[in-house]
Each structure stands twice: as C-alpha cells, then as structure tokens.
Amino acid sequence: MYDFDDEDDFEQLGFEGFEQLDPTPEAPSPKKGPSLKARAIDFLSRREHSRLELQRKLQRHCDDMTLIQQLLDELEAQNWLNNERFVQSYVNRRAHKLGQRRVLQELRQQGVETHHLEQVREQLQDSEFDRAYEVWERKFGALPTDQKSYAKQHRFMASRGFSPDFLRKILDRFKDNVYQDQG
Numbered sequence: 447m448y449d450f451d452d453e454d455d456f457e458q459l460g461f462e463g464f465e466q467l468d469p470t471p472e473a474p475s476p477k478k479g480p481s482l483k484a485r486a487i488d489f490l491s492r493r494e495h496s497r498l499e500l501q502r503k504l505q506r507h508c509d510d511m512t513l514i515q516q517l518l519d520e521l522e523a524q525n526w527l528n529n530e531r532f533v534q535s536y537v538n539r540r541a542h543k544l545g546q547r548r549v550l551q552e553l554r555q556q557g558v559e560t561h562h563l564e565q566v567r568e569q570l571q572d573s574e575f576d577r578a579y580e581v582w583e584r585k586f587g588a589l590p591t592d593q594k595s596y597a598k599q600h601r602f603m604a605s606r607g608f609s610p611d612f613l614r615k616i617l618d619r620f621k622d623n624v625y626q627d628q629g
Contacts, residue, residue: 482508482517487526494532497522498557533562537569543581546570548607575615578608582616589619 480488482504489495489503497518504514521527533553540549549570550563570577582603590596596617603613 479507482513483520486517486521490521490526494535495527496529496532496556496558497527500527529558529562532556533558533566537566541570541573542577543606545578545603545607545609545612546574547609551607574609575612578603578612579616581606581608590617 479485485507486500486504489500495503500521501514501518504517505511508514518527536553536556537549540552544552546567550567553563553566582599585602586599590599600613600617603616604610
C-alpha cells in the first residue's frame with residue numbers, strides 16, 4: 447500500500463518530530479507517605495499486632511529489613527508492641543468461636559513464642575467443651591437426623607478446631623436417640 451523507499455514519503459506521514467524512547471528507565475522514586483514509625487503506630491493503635499505480623503505489614507512500605515527490625519525493637523522497648531498483649535487480645539477475639547487447635551495454629555502463624563502458646567493451651571483447655579457446645583448450638587441447634595447431617599456437623603466443628611473427643615460428646619447423643627427410636 448505505502449512504499450517508503452523515499453525518505454520524503456516517510457516524512458509526509460508526520461513521523462519526523464517523534465522523540466526516541468530512552469532505553470534506560472528512571473530509577474523508581476522512594477515510596478511516599480507517612481514515615482515507617484507513623485505507619486507502625488497507626489497499625490498498633492487500631493489493634494494489637496504480633497511482631498511478625500507488623501513486620502510483614504511494614505515490609506510493603508520499606509525494603510530495608512534492618513530499618514524495620516530497629517523500629518520493631520524500639521516499639522517493643524517503648525511497650526507499643528507487646529506479644530503477650532497481642533496473644534491475650536487475639537484469644538479474646540477468636541476463642542469464643544474457635545477451638546483450641548485452631549487458635550493455637552493461628553497464633554503459631556503469627557510468630558508467637560512457644561511459652562505463650564502453652565499458656566493459651568492451658569487457658570483454653572478448661573472451657574473447650576462449653577465453647578464447642580455454644581458454637582454447635584448457635585450453628586445447628588438440633589441433633590443430626592441422619593448420618594449425612596451428623597458428618598456435616600462434625601466436619602463444621604472440626605474445621606473450627608474443636609477436639610474430636612468433645613465433638614463426640616456433643617454429637618453422640620444423636621446415636622443414643624437413633625438406637626432408642628429403633629428399639
């Protein structure tokens with residue numbers, strides 16, 4: 447269609463004034479916004495965070511790990527960041543609807559130390575059955591009528607982290623009712 451053997455023809459299309467693209471891109475500018483400390487205090491003012499969780503959030507805003515670690519040490523020294531307080535806050539928020547296993551697993555993912563986990567295990571062990579029964583009653587409220595609904599209820603409660611022993615105690619009343627109906 448177009449024959450560009452002649453340079454004049456090419457210029458007629460209006461391509462003469464275009465600039466060449468620079469093959470070397472500019473270095474990205476530093477991230478703007480609040481300082482790292484201001485971001486950390488903002489996060490901590492909303493709710494308690496574990497050291498690992500706060501570190502992950504701050505890494506989105508700064509690539510220098512030594513700077514983040516220094517800030518976290520400073521926040522711990524000033525008692526803004528406290529893992530023990532975080533653990534208690536987390537247990538208070540989650541334990542009413544989750545079992546001991548699930549709460550402990552989530553705390554491990556948040557980087558909580560082992561001695562805090564042992565304290566939580568002892569604290570939650572005493573109320574595990576009562577919490578499991580409350581969750582079961584809120585969700586289902588009635589004994590399962592067949593094996594399919596029994597399995598559904600058991601799976602739901604197990605996914606919430608409740609002990610199989612306590613689940614059997616709650617759901618085995620179903621088996622007692624089935625055997626009484628047959629007898």
